[in-house]
Amino acid sequence: MTDTLPSAPSEDLSGDAAVFAAMEPHDPGQFATHATPLIRNCWYVAGLASEIGRVPLARKLLGTDVVLYRTRSGEPVAMRNRCPHRSFPLARGKLEGDRLICGYHGMEFEPDGICAHMPALSTTPSTVTIRTFPVTDRGPLTWIWMGSPDLADEALIPDTSWLADEGWGTVSGRYHIDTDYVAMHENLIDQTHFPFLHPDTVGTPEYARSRLSASTENNQVVIRRHLHNSAPPAVYGVPAGIMHKRVDRTSEARFVSPALHVAFAEIIDHEPDGDAPTNYRYNITHCFTPESNTTIHYWWFNSRDYKPGDPEIDTFLTDASSQAYSEDVEALEWIMDVVKNDADPQIDLSFAPDKPGLMARRIMYRLSALEHTMVAGER
Amino acid sequence: MTDTLPSAPSEDLSGDAAVFAAMEPHDPGQFATHATPLIRNCWYVAGLASEIGRVPLARKLLGTDVVLYRTRSGEPVAMRNRCPHRSFPLARGKLEGDRLICGYHGMEFEPDGICAHMPALSTTPSTVTIRTFPVTDRGPLTWIWMGSPDLADEALIPDTSWLADEGWGTVSGRYHIDTDYVAMHENLIDQTHFPFLHPDTVGTPEYARSRLSASTENNQVVIRRHLHNSAPPAVYGVPAGIMHKRVDRTSEARFVSPALHVAFAEIIDHEPDGDAPTNYRYNITHCFTPESNTTIHYWWFNSRDYKPGDPEIDTFLTDASSQAYSEDVEALEWIMDVVKNDADPQIDLSFAPDKPGLMARRIMYRLSALEHTMVAGER
Amino acid sequence: MTDTLPSAPSEDLSGDAAVFAAMEPHDPGQFATHATPLIRNCWYVAGLASEIGRVPLARKLLGTDVVLYRTRSGEPVAMRNRCPHRSFPLARGKLEGDRLICGYHGMEFEPDGICAHMPALSTTPSTVTIRTFPVTDRGPLTWIWMGSPDLADEALIPDTSWLADEGWGTVSGRYHIDTDYVAMHENLIDQTHFPFLHPDTVGTPEYARSRLSASTENNQVVIRRHLHNSAPPAVYGVPAGIMHKRVDRTSEARFVSPALHVAFAEIIDHEPDGDAPTNYRYNITHCFTPESNTTIHYWWFNSRDYKPGDPEIDTFLTDASSQAYSEDVEALEWIMDVVKNDADPQIDLSFAPDKPGLMARRIMYRLSALEHTMVAGER
Structure with missing residues (x-):
């Protein structure tokens, strides 16, 4: 922009x-x-802030499947709705605390996209990540940045304060x-x-x-x-x-x-x-x-x-x-x-x-x- | 032929x-x-003559969307069913007299396809036309020519006089x-x-x-x-x-x-x-x-x-x-x-x-x- | 294999x-x-043996339309579900004895795929064949070979004798x-x-x-x-x-x-x-x-x-x-x-x-x- x-x-x-x-x-x-x-490279509305909660929500945005949810403290999270392991749609999984758990093999992801646990393994594959998207609330709207992450400046979110x-x-x-x-x-x-x-x-x-x-x-x-x-x-x-x-x-x-x-x-x-x-x-x-x-x-x-x-x-x-x-x-x-x-x-x-x-x-x-x-x- | x-x-x-x-x-x-x-380059039946009247009729013929209607005097008219301005399907518009009026910006077309009025403009863009197709009645049938207009000889319409x-x-x-x-x-x-x-x-x-x-x-x-x-x-x-x-x-x-x-x-x-x-x-x-x-x-x-x-x-x-x-x-x-x-x-x-x-x-x-x-x- | x-x-x-x-x-x-x-080049299950009988059954297998039926003596037959003459789906035809009869022009095929009769002709076009597929029963299953016919060795059918x-x-x-x-x-x-x-x-x-x-x-x-x-x-x-x-x-x-x-x-x-x-x-x-x-x-x-x-x-x-x-x-x-x-x-x-x-x-x-x-x- x-x-x-x-x-x-x-x-x-x-x-x-x-x-x-x-x-x-x-x-x-x-x-x-x-x-x-x-x-x-633009802030788009991902949804109403009220739609995004403790039940994972799947939504296709700019051709990409995204899963949206909130942490226990209410922060919105957006990540790719496709497990990096076997492509299971993560929105069909469930939340445990702040982690999203894949419904196929139980792979667990933190809000920042880092894999925190893979049950079938004794060691956590912590270099495994899933793509996350910058996402933030503004009044009744939740905005998302689907472009280059390093360009996601929240100051660019347009005013809708009314x-x-x-x-x-x-x-x-x-x-x-x-x-x-x-x-x-x-x-x-x-x-x-x-x-x-x-x-x-x-x-x-x-x-x-x-x-x-x-x-x-x-x-x-x-x-x-x-x-x-x-x-x-x-x-x-x-x-x-x-x-x-x-x-x-x-x-x-x-x-x-x-x-x-x-x-x-x-x-x-x-x-x-x-x-x-x-x-x-x-x-x-x-x-x-x-x-x-x-x-x-x-x-x-x-x-x-x-x-x-x-x-x-x-x-x-x-x-x-x-x-x-x-x-x-x-x-x-x-x-x-x-x-x-x-x-x-x-x-x-x-x-x-x-x-x-x-x-x-x-x-x-x-x-x-x-x-x-x-x-x-x-x- | x-x-x-x-x-x-x-x-x-x-x-x-x-x-x-x-x-x-x-x-x-x-x-x-x-x-x-x-x-x-052939005369085809566009429809029954009785189907074509004072309500615009949309029909796809040879892959082309066509809108069909009749003038007040009963002459059949066929034109492309796509406004040249913003692609609105003209059959969703309405007739005023012999003119077909686009339902989006009110652009008006004469039966010969010439634009007769564009409400947002003070001057009529009379060089703007929409493609029309030769069309004529023969008994219960209305025939149309979807090919090169200069080859549309009505003498080529086959006999179905019975x-x-x-x-x-x-x-x-x-x-x-x-x-x-x-x-x-x-x-x-x-x-x-x-x-x-x-x-x-x-x-x-x-x-x-x-x-x-x-x-x-x-x-x-x-x-x-x-x-x-x-x-x-x-x-x-x-x-x-x-x-x-x-x-x-x-x-x-x-x-x-x-x-x-x-x-x-x-x-x-x-x-x-x-x-x-x-x-x-x-x-x-x-x-x-x-x-x-x-x-x-x-x-x-x-x-x-x-x-x-x-x-x-x-x-x-x-x-x-x-x-x-x-x-x-x-x-x-x-x-x-x-x-x-x-x-x-x-x-x-x-x-x-x-x-x-x-x-x-x-x-x-x-x-x-x-x-x-x-x-x-x-x- | x-x-x-x-x-x-x-x-x-x-x-x-x-x-x-x-x-x-x-x-x-x-x-x-x-x-x-x-x-x-593999034996696949075409269906349950009980599904295949004296009424032709159409099924798409490995992208190919197949028609399945049984001869009067109970042998399973599988052939391409497309008449070689005008592409009519043979499963829409009918059985007469062991022959499958096309529903369009009455062309008749023997279980081995050889054309046995073409009603509109006085001579049988016996060099005309339809592709057949090796097919055989094993208990409740009927197996089919969709690959190169000369590799269809029944000894390769896996054991499911239980x-x-x-x-x-x-x-x-x-x-x-x-x-x-x-x-x-x-x-x-x-x-x-x-x-x-x-x-x-x-x-x-x-x-x-x-x-x-x-x-x-x-x-x-x-x-x-x-x-x-x-x-x-x-x-x-x-x-x-x-x-x-x-x-x-x-x-x-x-x-x-x-x-x-x-x-x-x-x-x-x-x-x-x-x-x-x-x-x-x-x-x-x-x-x-x-x-x-x-x-x-x-x-x-x-x-x-x-x-x-x-x-x-x-x-x-x-x-x-x-x-x-x-x-x-x-x-x-x-x-x-x-x-x-x-x-x-x-x-x-x-x-x-x-x-x-x-x-x-x-x-x-x-x-x-x-x-x-x-x-x-x-x-």
């Missing part, structure tokens, strides 16, 4: 941008697709999707599909046509929008009880890393009723981790900075989010089905409004290329 | 023909198999079969399997042993048989009410094109009862279109030139046909399963009675080779 | 053996894995397993997994730690153990009614051939109660035949030399065996799933106690290499 694209100046990408001139001449090799080798903030209310959900993380990122940073794929939730034509700016900052892509004196969309206005108002609205959608997309929205009501607040903030957190090049694990969180725990608002936001995300999931799975099964390959065309997605795909392409070049050089 | 084998003189293929000497020395490379590249003739009565059915169109053609033109695969319907040993002639005419293969003064088979005799008679019978089975096999039969009753007719004609139409090299769409029609719409005869002929065709379908699927899964490949042996099928397979091989050579030359 | 490793001297493989020094420096290429080409001995009682069962015969052999000759995979049946720690000797004899691997004055395991002691005794116990586990593993156990009660016997013998017969490189057919037999037919003992031994073998089956399927789906290939580590399994895998590797070299040389 040390490679950084030069930051692009902020740029107007609204409807007046030139058709077809989205970027430099279209070179498909310069943009990641589902077939691009997965980026490993998920653990008691002042915020959060609802959430999850999917296992037959799509790729590239298409998912492009879907999330692209808002021109709202009126067509999400006509009943977030797809107001007014929003889709509003002016936006897009820029890259340290391998991130950010698009920002400001709407003045307009009706709030239902997903923000209904829970805040301000559907009868005209408000200002600032929103930011951010490709944070291959593992994370976050959207921030702020609604400003300049004439609040009674003691109602002036500002309403929403942070939408999309975590996704490739299981393979064509399947992903996906966790979403919809957070607000008011009325945490209000059951009515929780229900409303859960339902509204689920409907919109289900529409995305369905569309992305239909597309993956076409991409995988069509006998006539196609290079997709792009237009000016695709620029934010293409920026993200270019970053992903370069991160993948850099990583695979480095790995090749090391070997 | 401009390549034509020299017409072969009519030839006696009855039981006295020499064993093993079916054709020139057996060269498997000269006969199409399931693995031969599919012939694209299907739309009110003087004829027709029953029909359909299958999706795990087999290949080569094996299907060989099955249809081969009648030596009747006594074994269809012992209860068409398989009279007398018929199987009767003398036949086989010839090629303009890339078609025709076999003809004449039986004098014999009992009619139930499938022809029962509906005509002449099972107690001895009749003359003329039959022709014709490999018309890679997409079509038609069988014609005529029964002549020289001493009709009362005002019963002297002649009874049956046209059996087999349309099939490869979905892939190992699966086909199949539609069959059993037509007679008397008592159209008679419900008792319709039921009898539907049942008798369905039984026989189900036996063929089952056998062809068993064979495809062997061919695909057997670890020891086999080159099938052939005998004199296989000559009609081999003639058809040789035509298909040459059409495929010619087409793929031409395509290679064009590129 | 004429290639023989030099017999290894018997060797102590108990817990004191050096870690990692199991064999010569670990060369994975010298030990069979699931990917090693299957050994064909299965047909009326003085012995036998219970049995079968599985179709998603594993490979190499992993199955290694599992059967390895007893260090007993305490972990089979804690409730055969896994006494005392037994696992007992000294054993391992040696190779004529491409077989034998491990032997003697326990003096110890409690019998329930699986042997309960049916004999000697759980309250301390007994001597001799056991032998033998990799007989790629198709067969047999375990022999003898319990000696030096002070039998009343007229109870002094000796109790158990022969455990494991027959398995690769269906493919990753699936096997498996039949097991648990035989005892006392109280044949005792229903209570039969039930006890069936239940105890089924539990233990189900645990093995489950573990081997989990491992195969890892091996087939893990994106990061692994070369398994081995330790001193793995030596018997590695001996068997080395024999299998050499038999496979020898056979494939020979075949290559012949062609």
Whole structure:
């Protein structure tokens, strides 16, 4: 993650941008697709912290079978889910204290991956290890580093602190999707599909046509929008009880890393009723981790900075989010089905409004290329 | 379809023909198999005309995903079922007037494939097109041309006019079969399997042993048989009410094109009862279109030139046909399963009675080779 | 099977053996894995003799589709399950006398594979044959030779005569397993997994730690153990009614051939109660035949030399065996799933106690290499 694209100046990408001139001449090799080798040097969500406990959990991440558990003191542990002796999946074994015990011949592994005991032997083969992966909790999430261990700097874990903030209310959900993380990122940073794929939730034509700016900052892509004196969309206005108002609205959608997309929205009501607040903030957190090049694990969180725990608002936001995300999931799975099964390959065309997605795909392409070049050089 | 084998003189293929000497020395490379590249320059049935309407229909034809619909005026339209922008399957979109609208970003396509509107853009990207396929109705069938568009001459659509003739009565059915169109053609033109695969319907040993002639005419293969003064088979005799008679019978089975096999039969009753007719004609139409090299769409029609719409005869002929065709379908699927899964490949042996099928397979091989050579030359 | 490793001297493989020094420096290429080409020059069990009768039976053996049936006089017949004419699976045909009749065109095959009749021809194409496989009954088993026919010496069929001995009682069962015969052999000759995979049946720690000797004899691997004055395991002691005794116990586990593993156990009660016997013998017969490189057919037999037919003992031994073998089956399927789906290939580590399994895998590797070299040389 040390490679950084030069930051692009902020740029107007609204409807007046030139058709077809989205970027430099279209070179498909310069943009990641589902077939691009997965980026490993990145912190990904391995799962919810609450999923990982004293019963070993098997999960395939970036094509590798991983077993996840916690020590008695609660520290998360991640190791390869394949015994180095006879390939038994360790998640089918059991925990004894902090050690994971293979269910076939009883080989025992410490949380650091060192073999601590092999029952059939009188001497412990202590030079035998199993590969472990750096793993750490951040609020409700457990993050894992599947790349080169010496690059696993926890300072690189992106901020999602609002998920653990008691002042915020959060609802959430999850999917296992037959799509790729590239298409998912492009879907999330692209808002021109709202009126067509999400006509009943977030797809107001007014929003889709509003002016936006897009820029890259340290391998991130950010698009920002400001709407003045307009009706709030239902997903923000209904829970805040301000559907009868005209408000200002600032929103930011951010490709944070291959593992994370976050959207921030702020609604400003300049004439609040009674003691109602002036500002309403929403942070939408999309975590996704490739299981393979064509399947992903996906966790979403919809957070607000008011009325945490209000059951009515929780229900409303859960339902509204689920409907919109289900529409995305369905569309992305239909597309993956076409991409995988069509006998006539196609290079997709792009237009000016695709620029934010293409920026993200270019970053992903370069991160993948850099990583695979480095790995090749090391070997 | 401009390549034509020299017409072969009519030839006696009855039981006295020499064993093993079916054709020139057996060269498997000269006969199409399931693995031969599919012939694209040919009119195939895309579906029943009644299936194609104002709701987009997705169908895979010759390995390509196609979406089919009708304009407001009823004209059939076929285009690639993959948006050129982000690969969304257009059949999941919707029609507005004559335009097909992508369900992801609302891109709009005219029946001729030209992009007429892209909502996120202020200018229409009118140089953007999607591939369309020539498609046209003929009676109950809608035909499609999946090959080079400049070769799509509607005059090449084979005659099936009896299907739309009110003087004829027709029953029909359909299958999706795990087999290949080569094996299907060989099955249809081969009648030596009747006594074994269809012992209860068409398989009279007398018929199987009767003398036949086989010839090629303009890339078609025709076999003809004449039986004098014999009992009619139930499938022809029962509906005509002449099972107690001895009749003359003329039959022709014709490999018309890679997409079509038609069988014609005529029964002549020289001493009709009362005002019963002297002649009874049956046209059996087999349309099939490869979905892939190992699966086909199949539609069959059993037509007679008397008592159209008679419900008792319709039921009898539907049942008798369905039984026989189900036996063929089952056998062809068993064979495809062997061919695909057997670890020891086999080159099938052939005998004199296989000559009609081999003639058809040789035509298909040459059409495929010619087409793929031409395509290679064009590129 | 004429290639023989030099017999290894018997060797102590108990817990004191050096870690990692199991064999010569670990060369994975010298030990069979699931990917090693299957050994064909070997007698395998085609099925139970009782399964094969006057209804043709289809079974895939070593990747080849085989049809099995019996002549009117009861002789087993095995031939390729694919008609040489149009690839119809002959098991879908029918028997007439001793001939198998193809269900498509009625081609008839004698038990020796010679075509005896082709109905559409006036002359029999008697030079046409289908491949047959040597096959013969031994007690409840029917053995087949899938390799070079001229090497099919019935004297090479291994002894399992106790299965047909009326003085012995036998219970049995079968599985179709998603594993490979190499992993199955290694599992059967390895007893260090007993305490972990089979804690409730055969896994006494005392037994696992007992000294054993391992040696190779004529491409077989034998491990032997003697326990003096110890409690019998329930699986042997309960049916004999000697759980309250301390007994001597001799056991032998033998990799007989790629198709067969047999375990022999003898319990000696030096002070039998009343007229109870002094000796109790158990022969455990494991027959398995690769269906493919990753699936096997498996039949097991648990035989005892006392109280044949005792229903209570039969039930006890069936239940105890089924539990233990189900645990093995489950573990081997989990491992195969890892091996087939893990994106990061692994070369398994081995330790001193793995030596018997590695001996068997080395024999299998050499038999496979020898056979494939020979075949290559012949062609």
